[in-house]
Amino acid sequence: xxxxxxxxxxxxxxxxxxxxxxxxxxxxxxxxxxxxxxxxxxxxxxxxxxxxxxxxxxxxxxxxxxxxxxxxxxxxxxxxxxxxxxxxxxxxxxxxxxxxxxxxxxxxxxxxxxxxxxxxxxxxxxxxxxxxxxxxxxxxxxxxxxxxxxxxxxxxxxxxxxxxxxxxxxxxxxxxxxxxxxxxxxxxxxxxxxxxxxxxxxxxxxxxxxxxxxxxxxxxxxxxxxxxxxxxxxxxxxxxxxxxxxxxxxxxxxxxxxxxxxx
Numbered sequence: 001x002x003x004x005x006x007x008x009x010x011x012x013x014x015x016x017x018x019x020x021x022x023x024x025x026x027x028x029x030x031x032x033x034x035x036x037x038x039x040x041x042x043x044x045x046x047x048x049x050x051x052x053x054x055x056x057x058x059x060x061x062x063x064x065x066x067x068x069x070x071x072x073x074x075x076x077x078x079x080x081x082x083x084x085x086x087x088x089x090x091x092x093x094x095x096x097x098x099x100x101x102x103x104x105x106x107x108x109x110x111x112x113x114x115x116x117x118x119x120x121x122x123x124x125x126x127x128x129x130x131x132x133x134x135x136x137x138x139x140x141x142x143x144x145x146x147x148x149x150x151x152x153x154x155x156x157x158x159x160x161x162x163x164x165x166x167x168x169x170x171x172x173x174x175x176x177x178x179x180x181x182x183x184x185x186x187x188x189x190x191x192x193x194x195x196x197x198x199x200x201x202x203x204x205x206x207x208x209x210x211x212x213x214x215x216x217x218x219x220x221x222x223x224x225x226x227x228x229x230x231x232x233x234x235x236x237x238x239x240x241x242x243x244x245x246x247x248x249x250x251x252x253x254x255x256x257x258x259x260x261x262x263x
Contacts (some may be wrong), residue, residue, distance in 0.1 A: 001195065003253035005235050009168035014040075015053040015158035020241035023093075027063035028056055028091050032242065037095035039247040041133070044101070049130050051165060052103075052137045053158040054092065085139065086158075092137055095226035102134045113160050123164055153205045155225035163232045170229045171250070172222050173241025178258030179219060182207040196260045199227045201204030226260035236260040 006012070008060025014036070034257065040050050042244040089105050096103050106125070112118045129136050138161055140154060157174055162170040179202075180190040196202050203223065218237075226236035239250060239257030249255035 001259050002237055002239075002250050002255075004255050005169055005237065005259065005261075006251045009165045009171070009235075010013065010047065011049050011051075011165060012043075013051045013053060013158055013162040013165065013167045013170045014247070015154055015172045016055060016241060017154065017173065017175070018055045018059045020173045021054070021056045022059045025063070027060050028060045028088060029093055030095070033091050033095040034098070035245055036247060037092075037099060037101070039245060041096075041099035041101060043247070043251070044133075046072060050135055051126065051130070051161055051167070052092070053154050053161055054088065054136060054139055056088045056139050057081040057084040057156045060087040060091070063087075070090070080172050088139075089137065096135060097220055104129050104136050105136050106136050106138045108138060108157065113164075119164065126161075126165055153221040155221040156228070158226040159228040159234075159236075162229050162234050166232075167229075170226070170234050170236045171237065171247075173240045173246065174219075174222065174238055175240065177204065177240045177243060177256045178238045179223070181205060192256070193258055194256065196226070197262065198256060199223060199230070199260065223260075230260055230262050233262065 008145070016036075021028055021032055030257075040052075044050065058080050061082070063078030064083055064087050065080065086105070091105070093103050106122070112122060118183045126136055136155065140157055157172060158172060161167075176184060179193045179196065181193065184190040185190075193202065193206075206219070216247065222238050226238065229236045237250070237259055239255060239256045240246060243249065243255060247257060250257060
């Protein structure tokens, strides 16, 4: 089903978490970005269009500054994101430059989706960029976000973006193969769930786990994001993003994932 969904989709949103983009040292891994840029380039030749929702600003900030990693003060966290966002976008730009593809940065908060004028402006900008062959890269504006206006995680942001764009498919890259009955890293007897058509029922039988200090979104944010997208008819895939050429493997039916789909 996954390969069919990708084959049929024209408008695809890809969401990358910090755990997918960072290496074991917590630094942004350029090889991962280069691989995904190459795969996106190949699929654009088939007529597909993409939006990327990318975490990783704080991880990039920590690796750039070489300090503040343990600072819990919100101002230091936001300062790390301010530094890291430049590095993150630079890394994505370098990856896509190799394929003569331009990227554009869009930083958003919850208020942007709640205000109809801002929402219209966002939509118009997205459509203009994509129509001109530019890859929008969206992230939460962590440098100004406080609790009152914070979206909170990029899984939710990706779902909002997919809905705003009327996407055909949302792919949430994770550090596991998809949805299990419980965390497979902690429980060897965890059972893989390849397809979900009733999210209400699936919530009753699974136990979601926590994330490490780089990420804010685990399955407890990915499932609601999938549910949000499904309500607008947007199929959602949760899959492992750190495996070699993951997007290409998904499109070829060679990699597992969990599909959330209605009907």
